[in-house]
Amino acid sequence: MKRYWKFLVPAGLAVVALGFLIANLNSNLVYFNTPTELMQRQADDARLRLGGQVVPGTVAESATGAVFEVTDGRETVLVDHTGAPPDLFQEGIGVVVEGSWDGSEFHSDTMLVKHDENYSPENPDEPFPGS
């Protein structure tokens, strides 16, 4: 009987932990919301993350930071960002902004630049710059 407990207790704990993990994966492992998801959301004070691509031609400096639009290809959300954007911030790049949604624009105070999986030289025909 004692041998059974030695296996049952850790196995039971592992099953509970695994079940807990799977039940929470889909909600907690989503790092940011897309503009489409944000549009379906009611305006509230909840702090959340919005991710998407910066729409080219929409970036403008504001007194407190920058204003720009973020898209996932279907919906576009206006972002009012407070604070200095990171060095890599530019038109067309992926960003994740953190803040709140008032129903018409997203007020962010934290911005992360999301690099994609593509790597390429500035000029593909000239692999050695200056050569």
Next chain:
Amino acid sequence: MTAQAEIRDRRWPWYVAVVAVAVALSLSMISPPDAVQGDLIRIMYIHVPAAWLAYLAFTVTLVGSIGYLATKRMVFDRLAASSAEVGVYFTGLAILLGMIWGKPTWGVWWTWDARLTLTAIMLFVYLGYLALRRATPDPDARAKRSAILGVLAIVQIPIVHFSVVWWRTLHQPPSIIRPDGPAIQDPLMVIALIAGVVAFTVVYVALVAKRMELARIEDAIVAREATFERPVAGEAVVAPDLSPEPGGAR
């Protein structure tokens, strides 16, 4: 009865490792800067190989663990344990290099997205594997228990790798091992990455070979001490032990 404890010290893996690392570093420096992140891409040539070598090391730990459970030969236990130690080193290196890359690219050293969180869990699970080995003095029980953990813990590798595909994360999806084929087209970038993987693989082999040799000597010393401590057959009278440590007479 006493196990052989002669030291077989092979130097050549280290010479190969130094040359391979030097070649990889040179290639990572002459490859072109990235269009978006510039010279920061050079961190990728050691960050990605470090992460892959962590996968490889823990896979070898799986092989050693299955080998031990199937044959009960201690050499498999030493392979599993040595590879896990080196794997923990490469996991820590991948996390550290990722942080150095993340700060100038993302803007933060660390964030709790799926890839980063699961990688940290993987590091701590294998640290737990090493702690389990330290906490179990009996060699056979230690080998068996850690082999079971070494088999179970492998489920993390595909979860860590595909976390960036399965869930929405800040970390970018894989560029090489992915369903649509490699996303890096520039030949020099690919060569620099391959050179990094080759160099780290040689370093990994040299470290594991050295650690296995060390573990073999450790096992031989433990085995020898165990025979020393046994009472001699026919011993009727025990000399008074005046040394401060029990059994201190050597």
